[in-house]
Amino acid sequence: MSWFSDWKEKRAKKKAEKAATAAAAPAKKEAAASSAPAAAKGAKAPEFIADSPIDGYVPGLGAPPGGKINIAIYWAAACGGCDVSLLDTDEKVLNIGDMSNILMWPIATDGKEKDIEALEDGEITVAMINGAIRNSENEHMARLLRKKSQILVSYGACACLGGTPALANLVPGGVNEIKDYVYGVTPTSANFIADGGRKLEDVMPRPEYNAPEGTLTLPVLYDTVKTVDQVVDVDYYIPGCPPTQKSIAALLDALVGFVYRGEALPPKGTTVGVIPKSLCEECHRHKENRRITEVFEPHEVLNIDHDLCLLDQGILCLGAGTIAGCGAPCTKADQPCRGCYGPPKPVSEQGSSIFTAIASLFPIEANDAKMNEDDMDDIMSVIKDPLGYFYAFSMSKSLIKRAVNEGGQ
Numbered sequence: 001m002s003w004f005s006d007w008k009e010k011r012a013k014k015k016a017e018k019a020a021t022a023a024a025a026p027a028k029k030e031a032a033a034s035s036a037p038a039a040a041k042g043a044k045a046p047e048f049i050a051d052s053p054i055d056g057y058v059p060g061l062g063a064p065p066g067g068k069i070n071i072a073i074y075w076a077a078a079c080g081g082c083d084v085s086l087l088d089t090d091e092k093v094l095n096i097g098d099m100s101n102i103l104m105w106p107i108a109t110d111g112k113e114k115d116i117e118a119l120e121d122g123e124i125t126v127a128m129i130n131g132a133i134r135n136s137e138n139e140h141m142a143r144l145l146r147k148k149s150q151i152l153v154s155y156g157a158c159a160c161l162g163g164t165p166a167l168a169n170l171v172p173g174g175v176n177e178i179k180d181y182v183y184g185v186t187p188t189s190a191n192f193i194a195d196g197g198r199k200l201e202d203v204m205p206r207p208e209y210n211a212p213e214g215t216l217t218l219p220v221l222y223d224t225v226k227t228v229d230q231v232v233d234v235d236y237y238i239p240g241c242p243p244t245q246k247s248i249a250a251l252l253d254a255l256v257g258f259v260y261r262g263e264a265l266p267p268k269g270t271t272v273g274v275i276p277k278s279l280c281e282e283c284h285r286h287k288e289n290r291r292i293t294e295v296f297e298p299h300e301v302l303n304i305d306h307d308l309c310l311l312d313q314g315i316l317c318l319g320a321g322t323i324a325g326c327g328a329p330c331t332k333a334d335q336p337c338r339g340c341y342g343p344p345k346p347v348s349e350q351g352s353s354i355f356t357a358i359a360s361l362f363p364i365e366a367n368d369a370k371m372n373e374d375d376m377d378d379i380m381s382v383i384k385d386p387l388g389y390f391y392a393f394s395m396s397k398s399l400i401k402r403a404v405n406e407g408g409q
């Protein structure tokens with residue numbers, strides 16, 4: 001039985017129990033309330049507006065120990081997609097509002113850093129950080145939220161694995177090389193400089209600026225992009241680019257169970273919403289383990305077979321080195337998996353494990369040698385950016401981690 005049907009069944013059972021005990025509810029409510037665990041520190045009495053404000057929560061059965069929980073959501077080096085995925089919970093987002101005080105959520109509320117600083121340590125019940133740690137502000141906020149929170153969740157591929165921002169680790173010259181390129185070489189910047197007779201330093205961001213109102217500073221960009229757990233201790237991980245609604249619901253269910261029904265939380269370090277097997281086992285496509293002699297981009301294959309493994313069709317799919325749980329939406333849509341859920345445990349090197357799986361499909365065995373080393377080079381040269389392809393999401397967690405610069409760092 002999947003977690004989802006299990007969850008639905010549990011919910012239906014609770015609702016039936018509630019209906020059966022409706023007459024005795026007031027007395028039971030009081031008794032349960034007095035024995036409930038005080039999981040939400042400092043929270044006030046609940047003010048749920050709906051009969052069942054969030055799926056899985058049944059008023060009166062578990063008895064809320066202290067009412068609303070405190071939530072903080074922060075985006076570090078992120079594209080915004082992870083925040084939008086939280087809104088993808090549809091009407092449940094209102095239920096989140098019913099069960100929680102949202103103390104910080106840059107995309108939706110006006111919580112300020114000083115408001116978080118003013119809290120007692122541990123006063124935030126759960127903090128969720130999406131995005132990678134790319135600069136000094138990201139790191140400061142991750143440390144602050146860790147200090148003020150009981151539970152810290154690393155949310156999304158960038159937070160868990162480094163994601164797209166961590167591909168910047170492959171630039172040997174680090175931040176200076178990136179800034180020189182972005183502000184000096186890209187056509188928009190180069191034209192802006194040339195057209196206005198400006199110099200590079202005129203357009204380069206300044207770390208500090210003395211305005212009449214006071215000194216303004218910019219966060220310091222780091223040469224190496226890190227995951228959240230490379231900076232602070234993390235309790236739970238939710239992978240995905242962005243995470244699926246199913247994963248978010250699983251986290252909410254666990255939180256509701258903990259806070260309002262006194263249920264145990266999943267073990268620390270749990271990756272929420274994954275299934276411990278490779279994506280290939282979740283994917284509907286069948287494998288014929290055909291030998292690859294050519295590699296294609298999906299748009300180059302005009303008649304993609306909807307049921308045959310994409311690798312068998314020469315399309316580089318990373319499913320073999322990716323953990324299941326997302327439901328394989330990409331391969332259902334004739335697109336290869338790009339690995340956003342990260343590697344299956346205990347694999348730590350997602351890129352090289354996928355590369356090995358793909359290499360095993362080259363016909364180079366002695367009894368089936370249709371290719372030699374040059375042919376393999378030819379095939380691989382079709383992949384314009386092999387590191388970017390095989391480590392699209394996991395560079396910070398890879399053994400490579402970053403390019404070595406001239407100073408050997």
Ligand code: SF4
Binds near residue numbers: 080083
């Ligand atoms: S994981 Fe994906 S959706 Fe989330 S911030 Fe990173 S790039 Fe955006």
Ligand code: SF4
Binds near residue numbers: 283317319
């Ligand atoms: S390699 Fe990709 S297409 Fe093939 S079975 Fe695995 S996930 Fe599906």
Ligand code: SF4
Binds near residue numbers: 240329
């Ligand atoms: S199929 Fe792969 S890339 Fe697509 S959502 Fe799942 S893990 Fe991410």
